[in-house]
Amino acid sequence: MSAVIEIAGLRKTFHTLRHGRRVAVDGFDMLVEAGQVHGFLGPNGSGKTTTLRALLGLVRPDAGRMRVLGADSPEHLPDVAGRVGAIVESPQFFANFTAHRTLRLLALAGGVPTARVDEVLEQVGLRDRGDERVKGYSLGMKQRLAVASALLKNPELLILDEPANGLDPAGIREMRDLTRSLAEAGVTVLLSSHILAEIQLICDHVTIVSRGRRVAYGPVEEVLAGFDQHQWRVRVADPEQAGQVLGRAGLSVAVAPDHLVVTGVEDPETISRTLGEQGVWVRELVPLRPDLESVFLELTGGHEHVAVPRQVDGAPPSDGVIDLDVRESREVDA
Amino acid sequence: MNLVRAELERLAARRFVQLMVVLLAAAFAVTVVTTLAGSHRPSPAELSRAQAQAAENVRQMEMTYDRCLRIREGSLPPGENDYLPRDCAQIDPAQIEELPSAADYLSGVFVFAKEAEPLLYFLIAFLTLFGFLVGASYIGADLNSGGVVNLLLWRPRRPAVLAAKLGTLLGGLLGLSVLASAAYLGAFWLIGQASGLVGRTGGDFWPSLGAIWVRGLMLVLLAAALGFAVATLGRHTSAALGTVAAYVVVWELGARLVFQMLEVGRPDRFMLSSYLAAWLSGEVRLWDNNACGPGISGYCDGSYTLTWTSGLVVLLGLTGALVAAAFTVFRRRDLI
Numbered sequence A: 001m002s003a004v005i006e007i008a009g010l011r012k013t014f015h016t017l018r019h020g021r022r023v024a025v026d027g028f029d030m031l032v033e034a035g036q037v038h039g040f041l042g043p044n045g046s047g048k049t050t051t052l053r054a055l056l057g058l059v060r061p062d063a064g065r066m067r068v069l070g071a072d073s074p075e076h077l078p079d080v081a082g083r084v085g086a087i088v089e090s091p092q093f094f095a096n097f098t099a100h101r102t103l104r105l106l107a108l109a110g111g112v113p114t115a116r117v118d119e120v121l122e123q124v125g126l127r128d129r130g131d132e133r134v135k136g137y138s139l140g141m142k143q144r145l146a147v148a149s150a151l152l153k154n155p156e157l158l159i160l161d162e163p164a165n166g167l168d169p170a171g172i173r174e175m176r177d178l179t180r181s182l183a184e185a186g187v188t189v190l191l192s193s194h195i196l197a198e199i200q201l202i203c204d205h206v207t208i209v210s211r212g213r214r215v216a217y218g219p220v221e222e223v224l225a226g227f228d229q230h231q232w233r234v235r236v237a238d239p240e241q242a243g244q245v246l247g248r249a250g251l252s253v254a255v256a257p258d259h260l261v262v263t264g265v266e267d268p269e270t271i272s273r274t275l276g277e278q279g280v281w282v283r284e285l286v287p288l289r290p291d292l293e294s295v296f297l298e299l300t301g302g303h304e305h306v307a308v309p310r311q312v313d314g315a316p317p318s319d320g321v322i323d324l325d326v327r328e329s330r331e332v333d334a
Numbered sequence B: 001m002n003l004v005r006a007e008l009e010r011l012a013a014r015r016f017v018q019l020m021v022v023l024l025a026a027a028f029a030v031t032v033v034t035t036l037a038g039s040h041r042p043s044p045a046e047l048s049r050a051q052a053q054a055a056e057n058v059r060q061m062e063m064t065y066d067r068c069l070r071i072r073e074g075s076l077p078p079g080e081n082d083y084l085p086r087d088c089a090q091i092d093p094a095q096i097e098e099l100p101s102a103a104d105y106l107s108g109v110f111v112f113a114k115e116a117e118p119l120l121y122f123l124i125a126f127l128t129l130f131g132f133l134v135g136a137s138y139i140g141a142d143l144n145s146g147g148v149v150n151l152l153l154w155r156p157r158r159p160a161v162l163a164a165k166l167g168t169l170l171g172g173l174l175g176l177s178v179l180a181s182a183a184y185l186g187a188f189w190l191i192g193q194a195s196g197l198v199g200r201t202g203g204d205f206w207p208s209l210g211a212i213w214v215r216g217l218m219l220v221l222l223a224a225a226l227g228f229a230v231a232t233l234g235r236h237t238s239a240a241l242g243t244v245a246a247y248v249v250v251w252e253l254g255a256r257l258v259f260q261m262l263e264v265g266r267p268d269r270f271m272l273s274s275y276l277a278a279w280l281s282g283e284v285r286l287w288d289n290n291a292c293g294p295g296i297s298g299y300c301d302g303s304y305t306l307t308w309t310s311g312l313v314v315l316l317g318l319t320g321a322l323v324a325a326a327f328t329v330f331r332r333r334d335l336i
């Protein structure tokens, strides 16, 4: 596996007149290897876009080393720019030009055959409207055009900063299929998104960033496993009684009106055996695995946000259980 | 090379550029039509009458000169109404630059040789404004619409990208200006041929018109580079417009007033407009209000001149410095 993107110790501080210094990226590291579909996650303002801009030579980092396709960035970026397709934060296009002309000019400037323009417009589903001015495009259509511009080079590395921004459900699915087919064709993809379920579906690796620092990285499965608390949801006729049985056996249990949650048990047999020995029959035993969303919120300190919509929904804010409820419903969704 | 081609296409596709070209063509058409409507080919009778009038005028000038010489010799007493120069050579028809010609006595006839210079100045003024606005809006709009960022993702060499843009702008503008001025002067020359008079185009005529033309083209390019540089520095088209407006109001008008109140000598020296005029017209003569104060007796010439060389040095220096600053800043700037 060869490294396609290597970032070490990246640091970037913005200086503004009004707010003074603002540290956007604070010693960030990242490794993306060839063939990966790599998710890049982080809350708003955590420094994802700034990292990508620095990587692509658009902003000047204060410290750190970056390499793209083996070339030092930004010094040797021109050597590899032809192999890197990128969109950074909903790129803007000249409103009076048609999509076709916009792409044609980019292709001309980059030395790509202009015949490619029609191919990529087709790929992103804009072929029929390629001759309209960008001014009249919807948000999602502009986003598609942006993706088309990144695809134009037939890149080896595709960097997409929130490509799903503004896309409708069908568009999101098309984008997913497109990403998959590109990945199958051997393109390395770095994808930032706030739609975590989507990332979990597409990506094999993730890097999670919070306040400009990497807080987790690796294969999605491993990152999730690291947060697996080995929890099980148990349904029985009388949760109260079953809770006491399990508690006496030394297991950690949380009791809800219609079920139990047992934490820290690797083998479910322990649970069913303990209950069975006391004459309590298990109706249902389901593993509660963390999903990317719960891990993300845990890591990035967004934990408290979970309770808020639940309270609005009118659910009782009894602590702990709520969190699990959320995970459980995820489980059902998936 | 491809980059330049793409930029040229981008430039030509700009609405603003197209609008200005249409405006130029419209102004051109209007002047041509009105000139054509107001001019006719003089009939032989008109022509001979005008020639006679011109000849009569020249004869009168010669007589006056002759009379002057004789009065100075003392061989003739001066008459009551005689106004005589100190040196009769001043009214020697042989030394006068332009003797009256038939063209001066024809009404309703377009004479190319007489009109070419003001027409050219008009064209230069238009193209200068055009160059400045296009230069500023071309990069300004591109910086704002994210076009530059998109381009840099393809071509991460910033100086090369900016230079390609500036080079394309200047090259395109030069091409357009040359074409426009050739078409413009050509059309009026034809009007002179077909329905007016060409006039005296011998001797110094073409060289001096050519000199104005070359200086004008240079000015057009300087204006475009200036607009481009200021808009790049300010990241916005309006930065260039604002800077010019602020300069005119604060410096050319405001500071001039202050200089006058403080009785600073030769305030025009500090004004770009003086150097602009010097460059365009070859030299300007300016007056120093303080030179001939009450303390000075006798003849005092308070004038001083600015030559085209100083005009060129100042304009080129200013534009060069701003362009260099724009490149330096653009190289290092964070592009968001």
Ligand SMILES: Nc1ncnc2c1ncn2[C@@H]1O[C@H](COP(=O)(O)OP(=O)(O)OP(=O)(O)O)[C@@H](O)[C@H]1O
Residues within 6 Å of the ligand: A014, A015, A016, A022, A023, A024, A025, A042, A043, A044, A045, A046, A047, A048, A049, A050, A051, B336
């Ligand atoms: N041009 C700028 N000037 C000043 N501060 C900036 C600038 N660009 C970004 N920042 C700051 O840097 C931080 C990181 O911003 P960045 O855009 O990288 O976040 P992000 O992770 O992409 O967020 P999002 O998920 O909302 O896109 C934020 O605090 C932001 O306010």
Ligand SMILES: [Mg+2]
Residues within 6 Å of the ligand: A048, A049, A050, A089, A161
């Ligand atoms: Mg962002």
